[in-house]
Amino acid sequence: MTFDRDIFFSALTSSEFLHGAWLSLALAAVSMIFATVIGFGVALMRISSRTIPRVLGGGYVWFFRAIPTLLVLLLIWNAGPQLLPGLRENWFTPFIAAFAGFAVVEAAYMAEILRSALLSVDEGQHMAARAIGLPPHKVLLKVILPQAVKVALPPTGNEFIAMLKYTSLASVISLRELLTTAQVGVSVTFRYAEYYSAALIYYLVIVSALMGVQSLIERRYRWVSTGADRVVTTTRKGTVPA
Numbered sequence: 001m002t003f004d005r006d007i008f009f010s011a012l013t014s015s016e017f018l019h020g021a022w023l024s025l026a027l028a029a030v031s032m033i034f035a036t037v038i039g040f041g042v043a044l045m046r047i048s049s050r051t052i053p054r055v056l057g058g059g060y061v062w063f064f065r066a067i068p069t070l071l072v073l074l075l076i077w078n079a080g081p082q083l084l085p086g087l088r089e090n091w092f093t094p095f096i097a098a099f100a101g102f103a104v105v106e107a108a109y110m111a112e113i114l115r116s117a118l119l120s121v122d123e124g125q126h127m128a129a130r131a132i133g134l135p136p137h138k139v140l141l142k143v144i145l146p147q148a149v150k151v152a153l154p155p156t157g158n159e160f161i162a163m164l165k166y167t168s169l170a171s172v173i174s175l176r177e178l179l180t181t182a183q184v185g186v187s188v189t190f191r192y193a194e195y196y197s198a199a200l201i202y203y204l205v206i207v208s209a210l211m212g213v214q215s216l217i218e219r220r221y222r223w224v225s226t227g228a229d230r231v232v233t234t235t236r237k238g239t240v241p242a
Helices: 005-012 015-046 051-066 069-083 094-120 123-131 136-173 178-189 192-236
Strands: none
Touching: 005 178, 005 192, 015 051, 015 094, 015 136, 015 178, 015 192, 051 094, 069 094, 069 136, 094 136, 123 136, 136 178, 136 192, 178 192
């Protein structure tokens, strides 16, 4: 059996594959947004001076980093409706289940990324901001976060790209994302090479685009840093910048 280019291009340009790719990207984006929000809260708990929040935050990270994402998806989709009658309604779709599973698991990893980024900001800057009268929440928002974002961007971009690929796990709960679309085509035609190659092309294109966006964002932050470096260099040469 040879590689059939007609089947390959037919799959590559089909509305089913396009919809599957869009569903994978949407699931990854929504899950990542909520994971970042949850992870930020957990990160603040992890660096809290109080014992209870610190222990709770550490427990969250430990629990969701210790269990497989696939198991979390199966628990939410299969066991959830048995335990919670509300999940038996029509609103509880495979997309919602996958989103919930990916968000809570990814939040544990984002918490560690954000915790490291927050701790990377020199403590002296926090003390200086407090010394000029800024309240704690403004110190966080105006002094700590802008610097922590630069540190957190590269690993966060990598996590989002990984999340896009993890969406293929949602096939086990009947979500017809990109890889599931390819598997459906294979189950009908038994043309493995053509359908899986089409999925491969979609993943390559999407991830390449995301890497390009990540590079542009990181370059923007490097440009800000480079500008500051030029000021320092000029000052050392004896010229006071205007």
